[in-house]
Amino acid sequence: MDSSTQRPVRPASPLAAHWTLDPTVSFLNHGSFGACPRAVLDRQAALRAELEREPVRFLARELEGLLDSARAELAAFLGSDPADLVFVPNATTGVNAVLRSLSFAPGDELLVTNHAYNACANAFVYAASRAGARVVRAHIPFPIASPAEVIAAVDAAITPRTRLALLEHVTSPTALIFPIARLVEMLAARGIDTLVDGAHAPGMLPVDIRALGAAYYTGNCHKWLCAPKGAGFLHVRRDRQAEIHPVVISHGANAPADCRSRFHLEFDWTGTGDPTPYLCVPEAIRHLSSLVPGGWPAIMAHNHALALAGRAELCRALGIPAPCPETMLGTMATVPLPGDGPVDRTLPDPLQVALFEQHGIEVPISPWPAPPKRVLRISAHLHNGAEEYVELATALGELLGR
Secondary structure, three states: OOHHHHOOOOOOOHHHHHEOOOOOOEEOOHHHHOOOEHHHHHHHHHHHHHHHHOHHHHHHHHHHHHHHHHHHHHHHHHOOOHHHEEEEOOHHHHHHHHHHHOOOOOOOEEEEEOOOOHHHHHHHHHHHHHHOOEEEEEOOOOOOOOHHHHHHHHHHHOOOOEEEEEEEOEOOOOOOEOOHHHHHHHHHOOOOEEEEEEOOOEOOEOOOHHHHOOOEEEEEOOOOOOOOOOOEEEEEOHHHHHHOOOOOOOHHHOOOOOOOOHHHHHHHOOOOOOOHHHHOHHHHHHHHHHHOOOHHHHHHHHHHHHHHHHHHHHHHHHOOOOOOOHHHOOOEEEEEOOOOOOOOOOOOOHHHHHHHHHHOEEOOEEEOOOOOOEEEEEEOOOOOOHHHHHHHHHHHHHHOOO
16 A cells, blocks of 8 residues: 555645645655656646657657757756757766767876765766776865865865866755856866766756856756756867767767757767657746746745755754855755764665655655765755755654654
């Protein structure tokens, strides 16, 4: 029997009705996979019906124009030129596309931070091992006092052999906003390209990729933009595009390049698949903007305030100071937890299991910086209500005996 039938409806925002989320669960983990609103799912269903009604017309004759239209709207939201933007299923794919396209040599160094998303750090380790290069980790503290500590840690890890840096716009495990513009500028001054992992940034923060000037920027649309799963993007600066190819090489590698760039030809068709997540990105941007007076700036401000209020509840319950300045947070917040979690990373954290099974609260608890130390991360979006974080803080106090 579905355990949700035994749980009461949880407190949430009145706007939660726009989502299909289980009303018996406090969903405080939007940051992992996002959640797609009903209106966007309806748009996807309509597109899928159109595709299946005449697949050849949709995929072979109309898809290029549909992708161009969706790309133009996403580019406007991200402050970029559509010519420099392609769709990919997710940010991890974008990272791998860049790494698999570049050549490294023995002795080269690839720079990452200890806050890097595990999947992307693994891609760097793999690329380095194939070339005889090595990965260097910049160790950034958490708790942290200011963005200056991020800059100092990255600066200390740079050497004359550094070839490429992977830097997070917003970190996954610790939810920190890195001073990404200053970092990109510092690395560029030393002739080092930056691959920005912007998985969490679109929809959480104002993004201006053109102003940032990074060689590579990849992000997700299924998280804070609330597009369907499988919608991400890769932005490659114009002077770097000739050497970047998709992970899957397909017809675009030798398709006639009449009025389309090779960059778009290769990435826009990597084989038969479902393109509707990409095509729904404009609907996600428009629909979310319509839910709150003031549109996206108001959404970001609302979610930021909610995340800060939720963090304050957790810090009070745990009896700890805030682990970072408010200015280093967007719409997620992470707090270190007392006690130890499983040493084996493959085991679920018993505290996370108890929060879900006993209290109906979905929230991630992760080993960081390494087992058995662990952190808890909350997310805040329009479907969340302030009462949910109060309930989480109370449940944590009970389960931890505080």
